[in-house]
Amino acid sequence: MTRDAVLQDLKGKFREDILDFSDKSPKRVYIEIKPEVLVPAATYIFKDLGARFHIASGLDARTHLEILYHFSIETMNLLISLRVKLDKKNPKVDSLANVIKGANWIEREIHELLGIDFPGHPDLHRLLLAREWPEGVYPLRADYKEWDKKAIRDRGV
Amino acid sequence: MSVTLKALLKSPWVFHLSTGSCNNCDIEILDCLTPRFDIERFGMKLAGSIRHADVLLVTGSCNRKSMVRVKNIYEEQVPKPCVVVAVGECSMSRGMFVHSYNCPMPLDKYIPVDVYIPGCPPKPEAIIAGVVKLITKLKGTL
Numbered sequence: 279m280t281r282d283a284v285l286q287d288l289k290g291k292f293r294e295d296i297l298d299f300s301d302k303s304p305k306r307v308y309i310e311i312k313p314e315v316l317v318p319a320a321t322y323i324f325k326d327l328g329a330r331f332h333i334a335s336g337l338d339a340r341t342h343l344e345i346l347y348h349f350s351i352e353t354m355n356l357l358i359s360l361r362v363k364l365d366k367k368n369p370k371v372d373s374l375a376n377v378i379k380g381a382n383w384i385e386r387e388i389h390e391l392l393g394i395d396f397p398g399h400p401d402l403h404r405l406l407l408a409r410e411w412p413e414g415v416y417p418l419r420a421d422y423k424e425w426d427k428k429a430i431r432d433r434g435v
Numbered sequence: 436m437s438v439t440l441k442a443l444l445k446s447p448w449v450f451h452l453s454t455g456s457c458n459n460c461d462i463e464i465l466d467c468l469t470p471r472f473d474i475e476r477f478g479m480k481l482a483g484s485i486r487h488a489d490v491l492l493v494t495g496s497c498n499r500k501s502m503v504r505v506k507n508i509y510e511e512q513v514p515k516p517c518v519v520v521a522v523g524e525c526s527m528s529r530g531m532f533v534h535s536y537n538c539p540m541p542l543d544k545y546i547p548v549d550v551y552i553p554g555c556p557p558k559p560e561a562i563i564a565g566v567v568k569l570i571t572k573l574k575g576t577l
Contacts, residue, residue, distance in 0.1 A: 408503075417536040424536075429540065430541065
């Protein structure tokens with residue numbers, strides 16, 4: 279398949295669910311989809327198109343939280359980033375870990391650092407943060423406040 | 436001067452401990468062991484285990500998880516007397532990570548530090564000068 283055929287295929291398959299399609303450059307495509315269809319879309323790209331799942335990146339934007347799932351198809355030198363925008367009040371998106379094994383840890387990391395819930399994840403416990411870290415405090419949120427009373431934030435000079 | 440301390444100063448064995456550094460300080464420390472700087476002429480060498488070491492050399496920005504291990508090593512595993520050397524800006528004041536959620540306190544609030552070697556990273560000459568100063572200081576006090 280060529281690059282154009284793949285993109286036409288994706289557009290045709292998820293016509294109603296693609297909210298935004300931006301063809302940034304010959305190497306890079308951003309596709310914003312509805313959170314409900316993330317699992318079928320990612321499964322299609324991963325299994326049927328034979329793409330490689332690189333990583334997911336979470337972001338706390340002004341109006342929403344978003345996750346970008348980065349896939350690449352090496353034979354056509356193409357990076358596809360699936361973008362889902364989530365509600366700040368109740369951020370929740372279905373887990374990819376059952377389809378793509380490599381998504382397991384990055385979802386755990388996004389869960390603890392940004393507080394996004396992944397229903398369907400096999401084992402959503404803490405990955406990196408320390409044991410004494412309180413529940414419900416997410417360090418990479420824009421509204422994060424210092425919770426540790428013992429922390430020293432000057433250089434002592 | 437006690438026999439233990441005399442032996443310690445004759446040939447201090449160094450245990451190199453990184454608490455999440457960017458590896459630049461670690462590279463400079465390893466540079467000290469190369470023939471160009473040759474820190475072994477002061478009897479110093481890297482020990483493979485903390486239980487063989489006289490000097491605990493700490494690099495890195497002291498994050499929450501690694502400091503549990505550092506405290507454990509300093510309080511329970513290292514044979515005393517032991518001197519602690521903080522190498523690099525990160526282990527002294529956390530450098531650019533001073534406002535990081537994961538680096539609440541500098542190293543000297545967890546364990547007593549004897550020598551601070553500033554720099555990002557410090558030059559091998561600075562590291563050697565720091566450790567030689569430490570040896571002179573210990574010789575002078577006892």
